[in-house]
Amino acid sequence: MIFKMPNITDKRRLESILLVFLIAASSIVIVIPLTAPSVKAYDHLSSAAEEDGNITYDADGVANGIVVWYNPGGSGEDHILTDDYVVEAGYTLDIPPMDFTGDPDAQSVVYLNTPGFIPLRIDVFGTLITNPTSGNPWPPYNAFMSSTGGWDGIYFHPGSQARIVNCWFKGSQNGLVFTPGSEILSPGISSSTFDEMDGFGVRMARATGFTNIRNCFFDDTANDASRILEVADGSLNITGTALISHGDGMPQFRISNATVFAENDDFAGASQSGNLIHIEGYSNDTVLRLCDFNYGGVGDYYIRTDGGSPFIDNCTFETKDGQLTVLANEDNGVPAHPIIRNGSSVLPGFGLVPFDNSTINATGASSVTLEWYMHVKVKNPLGHAIDNAPVWVKDRNGDPAIPPSQITDIDGWARWFLVTELIQYNGSRDIFDPFNVSAMNHSVMGYAIPQVTMNMSKAVNVTIPFSQVPNTPPTVWVYTPIGTQGNLITIDFILNDPDPGDDGNMSISVEYSTDGSSWDDATTGSGSDVDLLDNNTLYHFVWDSIPDIGPIHSTTVYIRITPVDRAGNGTKNQTGSFTVDNAPPVLSSGPDVDVTNQTAIINWTVDESADASVWYGLDGTLTDQESGSTGSTSQSVTLTDLEQGRRYSYILISTDQYGNQFTSIMFVFETKVHIQLYKGWNMISIPALPVDPRLEEVFTSILGQYDAVQWYNPEDPIDPWKHNRPGKTFGNDLDAIEPRMGLWVHMIDNAVLILDLIIPDPISIEIVPLFTGWNLVGYPSVTTRDVTSALDTVPYDKVMTYDASTGEWLSYDPGTGLGDLTEMELGHGYYIHVNADFFWENTYV
Numbered sequence: 001m002i003f004k005m006p007n008i009t010d011k012r013r014l015e016s017i018l019l020v021f022l023i024a025a026s027s028i029v030i031v032i033p034l035t036a037p038s039v040k041a042y043d044h045l046s047s048a049a050e051e052d053g054n055i056t057y058d059a060d061g062v063a064n065g066i067v068v069w070y071n072p073g074g075s076g077e078d079h080i081l082t083d084d085y086v087v088e089a090g091y092t093l094d095i096p097p098m099d100f101t102g103d104p105d106a107q108s109v110v111y112l113n114t115p116g117f118i119p120l121r122i123d124v125f126g127t128l129i130t131n132p133t134s135g136n137p138w139p140p141y142n143a144f145m146s147s148t149g150g151w152d153g154i155y156f157h158p159g160s161q162a163r164i165v166n167c168w169f170k171g172s173q174n175g176l177v178f179t180p181g182s183e184i185l186s187p188g189i190s191s192s193t194f195d196e197m198d199g200f201g202v203r204m205a206r207a208t209g210f211t212n213i214r215n216c217f218f219d220d221t222a223n224d225a226s227r228i229l230e231v232a233d234g235s236l237n238i239t240g241t242a243l244i245s246h247g248d249g250m251p252q253f254r255i256s257n258a259t260v261f262a263e264n265d266d267f268a269g270a271s272q273s274g275n276l277i278h279i280e281g282y283s284n285d286t287v288l289r290l291c292d293f294n295y296g297g298v299g300d301y302y303i304r305t306d307g308g309s310p311f312i313d314n315c316t317f318e319t320k321d322g323q324l325t326v327l328a329n330e331d332n333g334v335p336a337h338p339i340i341r342n343g344s345s346v347l348p349g350f351g352l353v354p355f356d357n358s359t360i361n362a363t364g365a366s367s368v369t370l371e372w373y374m375h376v377k378v379k380n381p382l383g384h385a386i387d388n389a390p391v392w393v394k395d396r397n398g399d400p401a402i403p404p405s406q407i408t409d410i411d412g413w414a415r416w417f418l419v420t421e422l423i424q425y426n427g428s429r430d431i432f433d434p435f436n437v438s439a440m441n442h443s444v445m446g447y448a449i450p451q452v453t454m455n456m457s458k459a460v461n462v463t464i465p466f467s468q469v470p471n472t473p474p475t476v477w478v479y480t481p482i483g484t485q486g487n488l489i490t491i492d493f494i495l496n497d498p499d500p501g502d503d504g505n506m507s508i509s510v511e512y513s514t515d516g517s518s519w520d521d522a523t524t525g526s527g528s529d530v531d532l533l534d535n536n537t538l539y540h541f542v543w544d545s546i547p548d549i550g551p552i553h554s555t556t557v558y559i560r561i562t563p564v565d566r567a568g569n570g571t572k573n574q575t576g577s578f579t580v581d582n583a584p585p586v587l588s589s590g591p592d593v594d595v596t597n598q599t600a601i602i603n604w605t606v607d608e609s610a611d612a613s614v615w616y617g618l619d620g621t622l623t624d625q626e627s628g629s630t631g632s633t634s635q636s637v638t639l640t641d642l643e644q645g646r647r648y649s650y651i652l653i654s655t656d657q658y659g660n661q662f663t664s665i666m667f668v669f670e671t672k673v674h675i676q677l678y679k680g681w682n683m684i685s686i687p688a689l690p691v692d693p694r695l696e697e698v699f700t701s702i703l704g705q706y707d708a709v710q711w712y713n714p715e716d717p718i719d720p721w722k723h724n725r726p727g728k729t730f731g732n733d734l735d736a737i738e739p740r741m742g743l744w745v746h747m748i749d750n751a752v753l754i755l756d757l758i759i760p761d762p763i764s765i766e767i768v769p770l771f772t773g774w775n776l777v778g779y780p781s782v783t784t785r786d787v788t789s790a791l792d793t794v795p796y797d798k799v800m801t802y803d804a805s806t807g808e809w810l811s812y813d814p815g816t817g818l819g820d821l822t823e824m825e826l827g828h829g830y831y832i833h834v835n836a837d838f839f840w841e842n843t844y845v
Contacts, residue, residue: 080111080113081110081111081113081120082113082114082115082120083115083120084120084121084122084123085112085120085121085122086122086123086124087122087123087124087126087128087160088125088126089125089126089159089160090126091126091127092126092127092129093126093127093129109143109145110143110144111145111146111147112145112146112151113147113148114146114148114149114151119146119149119151119152119172119173120146120151121151121154121155122153122155123155123157124154124155124156124160124162125157125159126160126161127160127161128154128156128160128161128162128163129162129163129185130142130164130165130166130167142166142167142168143167143170144167144168144169144170144172145168145169145171146171146172150173150198151171151172151173152172152173153172153173153174153175153176153200154175154176154177155174155177155179156176156178156179156182156207157181157182158180158181158182159181159183160182161182161185161209162176162178162182162185163184163185164176164184164188164190164192165187165189165190165191165192166191166192167192167193168193168195169192169193169194169195169197169201170193170195170196171196171197171198172197172198172199173197173199174197174198174199174200174203175194175200175201175202176189176200176201176202177200177203178204178205178207179205179207180205180206180207180233181206182207182208183207183208183209184207184208184209184210184211185210186209186210186212187212187214188210188211188212188213188214188237189202189212189213189214189216190214190215190216191214191215191216192217193216193217193218193219194216194217194218194219194228195220196220197218197220197228199227200228200229200230201218201229202218202228202229202230203229203230203231204230204232204234204236205231205232205233205234206233206234208234211231211234211235211237212236212238212239213229213236213237213239214237214238214239214240214241215239215241216241216242217241217244218241218242218243218244218252219242219245220244221244221245227250227251227252227253227254229243229253229254230253230254230255231254231255231256231260232254232255232256233256233257234259235258235259235260236258236260237261237262238261238263239262239263239264239265240263240264240265241265241266242265242268243265243267243276244266244268251274251275251276251278251304252267252269252276252277253267253276253277253278254277254278254280255277255278255279255280255283255308256280256281257281257282258281258286259283259286260283260286260288261287262286262287262289262291263287263289263290263291264289264290265292266292266294267291267292267293267294267302268292268294268295269294269295269296269297269300269323270295271295271297271298271321272297273300274297274300275296275300275301275302275303275304276300276301277304278304278305278306279303279304279305279306280305280306280307280331281306282307282308282334283305283309283310284308284309284310286308286310286311287310287311287313288303288310288311288315289313289314289315290313290315292316292318293318294317295318296318296319298322298323299322299323300323300324301324301325301361302317302323302324302325303326303327303338304326304329305327305328305336305338306331306334306336307331307332307336308336308338309337309338309339310338311339311341312326312338312339312340312341313341314341315340319359324359324361325360326340326360326361326368327360328360328361328363328366328368329363329364329366330363330365333364335364335366335367336362336366337366337367337368338368339369340360340368340369472497472499473497473563473565473567473568473569473570473571474495474496474502474563474570474571475495475496475497475563475570475571475573476493476494476495476496476508476561476562476570476571476572476573477493477494477496477573478492478493478560478561478573478574478575479491479492479493479575480575480576480577480578481575482578483578484554484578484579484580484581484658485545485579485580485581485658486580486581486582486656486657486659487544487546487582487659487660488525488543488544488659489543489580490541490543491510491540491541491542491559491561491575492538492539492540493508493539493540493541493561494536494537494538494539495533495535495537495539495563496536497535497563497565499565502535502565503535504532504533504534505532505565505566506531506532506533506534506535506563506564506565507530507531507563507564508530508531508533508541508561508562508563508564509521509562509564509569510522510524510530510543510559510561511559511560511562512545512548512549512557512559512560513557513558513560514549514555514556514557514558516558522541522543522548522559523543523544523545523547523548524542524543524544525542525543525544526542527540527542528540528541529541541559543559545580545582549580550582551583551584552580552581552582552583553581553583554580554581555579555580555581555582556577556578556579556580557578557579557580558574558575558578559574559575560572560574560575561573582660583660584654584660584661584662585606585607585610585655585656585662586606586607586608587604587605587606587654587662587664588605588606589604589605590602590603590635591603591604591667592604593667595669595670595671595672597672597674598640598641598642598643598644598671599638599640599642600638600639600648600669600671601637601639602614602628602636602637602638602639602650602652602669603634603636604635604654605634605635606633606635606654606662607633608633608656609631609633609656609657610632610633610635610654610655610656610657610662611627611629611631611654611655612628612629612630612632612636612652612653612654613625613626613627613653613655614637614650614651615651616648616649616651617649617650618643618646618647618648618649618762619646619647619761619762620649620666621649622650622666626638626639631657635652635654642671643782644671644672644674644782645670645671645673645687645688645755645757645782646670646671646759646782646845647668647669647670647759648668648670648671649666649667649668650666650667650668650669651663651664651665651666651667652664652667670759673687673754673755673757673782673826674752674753674755675752675753675755676750676752676753676805677706677745677747677751677752678747678750679747679748679750680746680747680807681744681745681746681747681802681804682745682746682747682802682804683742683744683802683804683830684742684743684745684753684827684828684829685741685743685777685780685828685829686698686737686741686755686757686780687757687778687781687782687826687827687844688739688757688758688759688760688766688844689738689739689757689758689760690737690755690758691756691757691758692756693736693737693738694736694737695709695724695734695735695736696726698755699745699753701752701753701755702747702751702752702753704726704748705747705749705751706726706745706747706748706751707725707726707746707747707748708723708724708725708744708745708746709723709724709734709743709744709745710724710743710744711743711744711776712774712775712776714771714773714774714775715771719733722734739766739768739780740766740767740768740777741776741777741778741829742775742776742778742829742830742831743776743778743829744776744829760844761844762843762844763843763844763845764844765842765843765844766780766841767841767842768780768839768840768841768842769837769838769839769840770796770832770834770838770839770840771834771837772834772835772836772837773834774833775831775832775833775834776830776831777829777832777840778829779824779825779826779827779830779842780844781824781826781842781844781845782826782845783826783844784823784824784825784826785824786823786824787799787812787823788812790824791824791832791840794832794834794838795834795835795836795838796814796833796834797814797815797833798811798812798831799811799812799821799831799832799833800812800830800831801821801829801830
């Protein structure tokens with residue numbers, strides 16, 4: 001039964017009036033100021049007319065602020081809200097039992113039925129108490145739900161108080177939400193059910209007071225709540241409570257920077273996805289005791305802790321379908337260190353099979369500590385303690401589980417640490433595979449006491465006899481490499497040991513010698529087989545010889561291998577002598593580079609047969625590799641598809657048959673520019689300054705094949721056309737060639753002009769002056785660009801060039817965007833008409 005405070009304008013009069021109202025015949029719902037000394041009970045109104053939403057008045061005619069809801073169904077027991085409800089600060093809403101018929105299936109219900117799309121909620125700024133008492137053989141309860149869809153929940157704001165007992169919350173987005181500063185009164189949240197939640201069942205954020213959840217039931221098999229239960233920045237005691245399912249990949253129970261004590265609780269995942277408990281932050285005092293975890297999602301962890309150190313005491317985990325048990329995860333540099341304790345002096349070992357087929361994992365610097373109670377006595381057949389026979393607790397790989405201590409006559413708690421490694425426990429229901437107890441007799445060398453496996457689910461009294469069976473040292477067969485070797489040298493070997501217990505547990509140590517008498521440790525190369533070796537299996541040791549003997553030519557060496565088993569070193573064996581050549585080829589002559597058009601052939605010689613390759617690239621970079629000749633002292637590599645007019649860097653590489661490699665310093669060569677000229681007139685330009693700018697030197701590659709060169713100079717208005725005719729003794733006024741010039745060259749026949757240029761830096765800028773009117777200019781760049789991009793800053797209205805290969809003029813008009821000239825290219829000259837004087841800047845590349 002719910003009360004809503006009306007809008008009263010006269011607040012001062014309202015505060016002086018005791019606000020009470022009758023709701024149900026045998027139930028009590030009272031809203032009073034907190035300053036009132038007691039809660040007064042009223043009988044339920046006797047007729048529907050009296051309940052029909054009227055505001056009642058006191059003797060003075062003043063509205064007393066109590067609104068009673070009437071259920072159109074006429075039962076007088078269910079109560080319907082169609083708007084949000086607020087318990088104001090300073091008021092208490094006390095909801096007693098609402099069962100009036102004596103029928104446990106006909107409980108009264110508070111319905112929060114939204115008339116629109118936004119779910120209704122109850123906001124508490126004062127106090128809300130649900131405190132049903134039983135006058136019948138069955139327990140009554142308060143039910144909160146919606147008959148028109150979902151509802152939002154009950155929100156407790158700072159300064160509010162709550163006592164939640166014997167309630168049923170169904171189908172809300174969030175059941176109970178406690179914000180920072182809200183207070184929970186004794187006994188807390190008790191004997192209540194949270195069913196089909198969409199968001200949270202209960203969420204506590206820095207709530208104070210009696211933060212207990214006791215004997216409650218959270219069932220989310222229908223709606224997949226984001227989190228059934230969440231507590232942040234506070235504390236919580238949860239006992240005798242069951243949390244069933246979630247299934248949306250979110251944790252059932254999220255603990256964030258909070259302290260939680262959970263005992264005798266049941267966490268069941270209904271085989272849905274998500275971790276059942278997710279502990280975040282510094283939740284170091286959290287204790288989970290005698291809790292059951294079952295039906296988790298396959299491949300998900302029952303407990304994940306990020307940065308916290310919870311204590312997990314005598315909990316059981318059902319992992320038969322591949323569920324994972326505990327993950328200790330390093331979070332933002334903060335490691336997690338959970339402790340898992342199982343067993344006691346009454347039930348030693350890992351009782352109740354908590355880790356059957358389980359997986360525990362730790363990441364980063366995190367660790368998981370397993371504690372179990374062991375009752376182990378080590379004795380010989382006569383009942384006397386075995387001298388120097390300590391007990392080791394080991395994992396399944398034979399590594400000590402309690403380093404570096406040894407245990408003798410243990411009767412108490414033992415620990416095993418799991419640090420940043422994944423351990424899969426595959427045991428039957430009465431055997432805990434990864435752990436065993438063994439004794440080793442250190443007083444009698446060459447003899448061993450058999451390893452005894454301990455059932456970790458119960459106490460064990462181990463009686464170990466002396467076997468007096470000598471351990472047979474292992475032997476090794478070593479194969480001598482054939483022919484000259486070099487650099488990384490593979491040595492094949494086979495181990496032999498008749499003791500079955502040594503199979504898979506042997507290792508080797510390896511030495512080298514250059515004289516067969518003095519020996520040094522050999523450097524192990526990548527891919528070597530050196531430990532956890534089996535019997536009668538071919539293995540390979542890779543000797544990284546250069547760190548040991550250096551880059552020397554044709555040296556005789558030997559390799560010696562010592563096999564090792566659990567009893568110690570076995571019998572050494574060695575290879576025969578073989579030759580090692582670790583010296584790289586030596587450069588004898590070169591390099592010589594022959595550059596033609598877009599090809600460069602690089603030649604050099606070395607002192608021994610080798611394979612040739614070159615690393616090369618533009619302007620000091622080495623971006624590409626090209627291979628060349630093989631198995632020869634004459635080395636040659638051809639580079640193709642080079643760019644014209646560019647500077648290339650390169651290094652020589654010569655690799656001999658043993659993998660020894662010569663690498664040269666960096667060299668440089670430059671490519672020339674080739675311009676195809678056709679019989680008749682050609683409009684051309686050069687992209688950079690020539691080595692010798694005199695006209696006859698620039699055109700020396702086509703000497704005798706041209707008869708005229710001319711250029712239009714707009715700076716000379718009297719005589720702008722400058723000419724040069726080979727063989728003419730007077731009148732030649734064009735003597736030197738520059739990149740800014742556009743040239744007309746008249747050819748007697750087809751030929752290729754080869755330019756020897758001073759190659760500039762790629763980002764160097766050449767300035768071409770443009771004068772108002774027509775200009776015959778060059779294109780000082782080796783990069784082809786769109787005409788609109790090349791001239792994007794130039795105030796021009798026409799650009800033209802002549803294509804001698806077709807005999808056609810190409811042009812472009814920026815005003816109309818029309819024309820058949822689309823690109824400006826290396827080697828071409830251009831007419832450009834500008835509307836004002838301008839300096840045109842061009843980068844070389």
